[in-house]
Every structure is written in C-alpha cells, then in structure tokens.
Amino acid sequence: MSFNLREKAKENIIVVAHRGAAGGNIPCNSLASYEIALKQGADMIEVDLSISLDGELFLFHPGMEVPHLGLPVSLRLLPSSMVKKLRYINGDNTPTQFGIASFDDFLEEFKGRCFINIDKFWSAPEKIYKAVERHGMTDQVLVKSKYSEKVLSVLKDLAPDVPYMPIVTNTHPHHEEMLKSGINYVGVECCFSSDSAEVASEEFIERMHKDGTLVWANSIIFSHKKQLAGGHSDDTSLTKSEAEGWGWIADRGFDLIQTDWPGMLTDYLKKSGKYYR
Secondary structure (H helix, E strand, O other), X not given: OOOOHHHHHHHEOEEEEEOOOOEOOEOOOOHHHHHHHHHOOOOEEEEOEEEOOOOOEEEOOOOOHHHHHOXXXXXXXXXXXXXXXXXXXXXXXXXXXXXXXXXXXXXXXXXXXXEXXXXXXXXXXXXXXXXXXXXXXXXXXXXXXXXXXXXXXHHHHHOOOOOEEEEEEOOOOOHHHHHOOOOOEOEEEEEEOOOOOHHHOHHHHHHHHHOOXXXXXXXXXXXXXXXXXXXXXXXXXXXXXXXXHHHXXXXXXXXXXXEOOHHHHHHHHHHOOOOEO
C-alpha cells in the first residue's frame, strides 16, 4: 500500500481516530484501541508519545498517568522496565489486562496498514523520526504542531520528507511562507471557535485546495467550554444532529475529521453520501 495524503483525500474524507477507539474495558492509546479503530473504518490513527527515564518511547499521553493508570507518577521518571509492567485502568478505575505499548512495537504492528498522526512529536523529534525511518514508514506518518520558526528549522534539517501540518486557530497568516519553506507542508489543522472564523470559511478552504493543501477539522472535545470546530462536534452529532455536526464539517470541504467515534462517523458519512469525493 502506498501512502499519499493528498491522493487519499481525493478519494474520501479521511477519518482520524483520536487515540484509537476506546470504551468499556478498552483503554485509549492501546494497541487494541487502534485495531478496533481500523475495524470501524478509520483511515488514520492518532497516537500520543511519552519517553521513559532511560529514553524509550511509549504510546502514552503525557500527564495522564492518574486518570489512565491510577498512579501519581510521571512515565518520564520511570525506567522502561517499570513502564512495561504497568497496566491501564478502565472507566470504573479497575485494572485492565492492557499494558503500555512501545513505539517500536506499535510501528511494526501497523506498518503498511493506515496513516498515522504522531502527536507530541516535538517531545523528542530526532528520536521519533529515527524510529519511523528505521521502520521505513516516513510516508505513512503525519506530524503537527503550532507554527514556529523553530519547528520549521527542525523539520528542514531533520525530516523535510515527513508530511507536516501547522495547527492554527481562527486564522492562518503563514500559508504563503510555508509553501516556500522547503518542508513537506501538506495541509493545516484548523481550530475555530465560530463559523465566522477565517479558517472555517469556504473561501479559505477553496484557497487551500487551490494551492494543493488539505484542511483538517476536529470534532473531538477536550472541554465543552472550548470548541475546536465551532460547535460542530462529536457531542452535537451524537446528541442533537449528525448533519449539524459531522455533516457541516464535511459539507464545508474539510479533508480530514478527527473524532472519538470513528465507527459512527464513518457510517454517517457513507450513509449520507459524503464520504467518497
């Protein structure tokens, strides 16, 4: 399977599974959650990375040790031998059988199977890039960050071939500069508080597409007080109206939608005729 985000986006809206597909006894960021996300139709899986005291990369969201492990300890202060003995807890605060996967094990498991968005790339860019390169997966991954000159410099020196998206809020003043940056600028993650934001406008999305760049929207919710897609969220889709939530994002022209409900999003997009381009 060849991996090219721009070409894939011509075929269908890319469904991104935020931390996999978790629920019940299946914890997020576990290998099981990613397998389930693919079974539910996700095109891309989003992963978080932490680094142990002795420098090994693991699939775990930094700072989430208490809610996900029930432990008041940071993984970065533990050696890898101890991290490998830890087990996730479920929503009932009960230990599960699921351990914390190493990044190498994850890469080998999902090599050639789907697109992968590596969150927290900037915690250890050289180490992460070398692992991806070692597994021959540079075309399969996508990295994102808030825009900065430092980020562009690191990418140009370390990984100019890796697909990259800046994360912007309401406006994107650096588009022209990034087109000339010499990195693999494939698109932009757009966060917006209302439909009137520049990055939510049809004109902005048309301009991005004209320049060969993709646009990403988030229907996920970290806090209901801070909307990432102007209220067109998973919550809106599931409790009020799919058309008002996911449907609005699709109709607006976004190429990628990140969700915590990949199965239901994929099902809706296909039933409504919005999935295929």
